[in-house]
Amino acid sequence: MRNDYGRLVEPTRSRSALRVASELSARFLIIAAALGVVIFLIIQLRIVVVPVAIALLLAALLAPLVAAAVNKLRLPRGLATALVLVGGIALLSLVLSFVINAFVAGLPDLRTQLVQSFEVNIKPLLAGPPFRFSPERLNDLPAELQRSLAANTDAITSGALTTAATAGEFASGLALALFVLIFFLYDGRPIFTFLLKALPPEQRDRAGVAGQRAFASLVGYTRATVVVAVVDAVGIGIGLWLVGVPLAVPLAALVFLGAFIPLVGAVLSGSVAILIALVANGPVPALIVLAVVVGVMQLESHVLQPVLLGRAVALHPLAIVLGVAAGVVISGIAGALLAVPLIAVLSAFVRSLSESPAATPPPAEVDPLDPHDPEVEPAPADR
Numbered sequence: 001m002r003n004d005y006g007r008l009v010e011p012t013r014s015r016s017a018l019r020v021a022s023e024l025s026a027r028f029l030i031i032a033a034a035l036g037v038v039i040f041l042i043i044q045l046r047i048v049v050v051p052v053a054i055a056l057l058l059a060a061l062l063a064p065l066v067a068a069a070v071n072k073l074r075l076p077r078g079l080a081t082a083l084v085l086v087g088g089i090a091l092l093s094l095v096l097s098f099v100i101n102a103f104v105a106g107l108p109d110l111r112t113q114l115v116q117s118f119e120v121n122i123k124p125l126l127a128g129p130p131f132r133f134s135p136e137r138l139n140d141l142p143a144e145l146q147r148s149l150a151a152n153t154d155a156i157t158s159g160a161l162t163t164a165a166t167a168g169e170f171a172s173g174l175a176l177a178l179f180v181l182i183f184f185l186y187d188g189r190p191i192f193t194f195l196l197k198a199l200p201p202e203q204r205d206r207a208g209v210a211g212q213r214a215f216a217s218l219v220g221y222t223r224a225t226v227v228v229a230v231v232d233a234v235g236i237g238i239g240l241w242l243v244g245v246p247l248a249v250p251l252a253a254l255v256f257l258g259a260f261i262p263l264v265g266a267v268l269s270g271s272v273a274i275l276i277a278l279v280a281n282g283p284v285p286a287l288i289v290l291a292v293v294v295g296v297m298q299l300e301s302h303v304l305q306p307v308l309l310g311r312a313v314a315l316h317p318l319a320i321v322l323g324v325a326a327g328v329v330i331s332g333i334a335g336a337l338l339a340v341p342l343i344a345v346l347s348a349f350v351r352s353l354s355e356s357p358a359a360t361p362p363p364a365e366v367d368p369l370d371p372h373d374p375e376v377e378p379a380p381a382d383r
Contacts, residue, residue, distance in 0.1 A: 039330060042330065042331075043330060043331070046330075046331050046334075047169060047172070047173060048176070050173060050331060050334045050335075050338070051173040051174070051176040051177035051180065052176075052177070052180050053334075053338045053342070054177045054334070054337075054338070055176075055177045055178075055180035055181040055184055056184065056218070057218070057222060057338065057341055058177070058181050059181055059184040059185055059188070060215065060218040060219045060221070060222045061219075061222040061223070061226065062084050062085075062088060062181075062185060063184075063185060063188070063219065064219065065084045066080045066081055066084050066185050069083065069084065077186060078186060081182065081185045081186045084185070085178075085181070085182065085185070095253075098249070099249060099250055099253040102247070102249035102250055103247060103249075103250040106246050106247040106248075106249075106250070107247075109246045192208075192211060195211075196208055196211075206352075206353060207353070209352060210348075210349045210352035210353050211349065213348050213349070213351075213352045214345045214346075214348040214349040214352070215345070216348075217344050217345060217347075217348035218341055218344065218345050221340075221341055221344050222341075224304075225259065225260055225262075227304065228259055228300055228304045229255075229256045229257075229259035229260060230256065231296070231299070231300070231304060232255050232256065232259045232266055232296055232297075232300060233252045233253065233255045233256035233259070234252070235292070235295075235296040235299070236251070236252060236255045236270060236273060236292060236293055236296055237249065237251070237252030237255070239288070239289060239292030239293075239296075240252065240273060240277070240289060240292075243277060243281065243285045243288050243289055243292075244281060244285065245273065245276060245277045245280060245281055245285065245289065246276070246280055247276065251269075251272065251273045251276065254269045254272060254273075255269045255270060255273065257269070258270075259300075260337055261324060261333075261336045261337055261340075262320050262324065262340050264321070264324050264336070265336070266296075266297060266300065267297070270293035270296075270297070271293075273289055273293065274286055274289050274290050274293060277289040319343060320340055320343075323339040323340050323342075323343045324336045324339050324340065326339060327339030
């Protein structure tokens with residue numbers, strides 16, 4: 001450009017920096033607005049979105065069984081889907097029945113140990129410094145708790161009504177998830193092909209390969225998570241049983257469920273086990289349980305997770321923690337459960353799309369819910 005005297009002058013560095021900053025800001029605002037709209041729609045439609053996402057997660061877990069029944073046993077796909085679903089529901093019912101019965105049977109023992117622990121451990125602690133409760137107040141503490149419960153009857157009643165409404169939403173969501181799961185397992189390829197038709201024809205092949213790789217990553221994630229959850233539950237459950245902590249089986253089941261929320265869930269469920277051991281058995285058994293929980297967590301983080309997940313879902317721990325936190329904010333426990341699988345699927349999908357078109361193989365004519373096919377492989381993770 002020329003100045004007032006006709007001389008050539010280069011653009012100032014400040015003006016160039018301002019232009020770059022304005023362009024980046026505009027793009028950031030557009031992306032943030034788009035993400036905000038997506039998150040708003042997810043929150044508004046969470047009663048539908050969460051069951052569908054859970055159905056997809058269960059489809060990734062059960063699809064290999066359906067594919068094995070179809071390919072190896074030569075069963076019709078409808079019969080294979082029905083057998084896998086009925087078997088899964090029956091197994092889940094047996095496990096829940098066992099856990100509930102163990103919980104009910106262990107309540108008397110827990111009540112007895114709590115009373116003994118209160119008399120032996122908690123009372124001396126409250127009577128000494130810095131609390132210095134009087135013996136009369138310590139003896140009246142159970143009666144004070146009962147009076148407090150009676151005084152808050154209205155709050156408890158309203159909480160029960162809210163829980164009943166939530167239970168109704170849970171039942172409807174469970175029915176929707178089961179209905180969607182049936183069609184995911186039975187009509188996986190037609191649904192996937194129908195979704196691909198919404199894209200331009202020149203992009204369908206790459207999107208098809210990316211979708212297959214993303215689902216293969218989801219299958220790998222679910223398999224690894226189930227194995228890790230079983231190892232966590234068995235290891236911590238055996239430790240609780242050896243120490244003599246009451247309700248060892250229900251606590252092990254809680255650890256199993258908590259392991260499906262990476263990093264955070266196992267720590268929280270293990271903390272519950274440590275707290276019950278402290279209250280019911282005393283500080284020394286609680287320290288032993290703490291050592292067991294820490295040992296199992298180290299086995300999970302340094303052996304099981306790297307070996308089982310491998311290169312299929314290579315996610316940084318910071319991405320996992322932030323994803324779980326965002327999931328909790330958006331949709332509570334369900335969001336924490338689904339955040340990491342969603343990040344893993346999106347990561348595999350984006351990595352596959354970022355490959356050069358020449359390196360992308362043509363999509364295989366297979367069911368995308370059948371990860372046993374050799375053509376369906378996770379996209380290589382960048383490390």
